[in-house]
Amino acid sequence: MTEKLIIRRARETDLPALIALFAADDVGGHGDTTDESAYEDYLRAFNVIDASQNEQLFVADIEGEVVGTFEIMFSRTLTGRGSLSMVVEAVQTRSDMRGKGIGARMIEYAVEEARRRDCRTVRLTSNMARTDAHRFYERLGFAKSHFGFKMKLK
16 A cells, blocks of 8 residues: 555645545544635645745645655754754544554655754654544654644634
């Protein structure tokens, strides 16, 4: 199955599949919806991400079908002697395609991109309820190292 998998930059034509993928996530609690009235919000966000030098949205594609997605963001800080870090966000594999190696291929792609850009670290966050995902990330070499906090404003 994964021999036909390609990882590529997301295109505007992928938006319906991406929106459906996020809306099907009942753990994330991000309020994603396939309601047509929300499409412009997604399109606006896609255009900002697509134009950014420091953000990239990818899809995992099998024969023209979006089966997964992830976003990478680059951040430079003064700590670590001005090092560059990558943050991986919004990792999703379509529910009927989980367990087929797609998630691992997406993360491997992201890590290789971080190496190519000479990043010091790759960071990701995962909802505390996603214990299976935590084991998955640990198998790929990630270690729990920080405690995260967030404040919802909307």
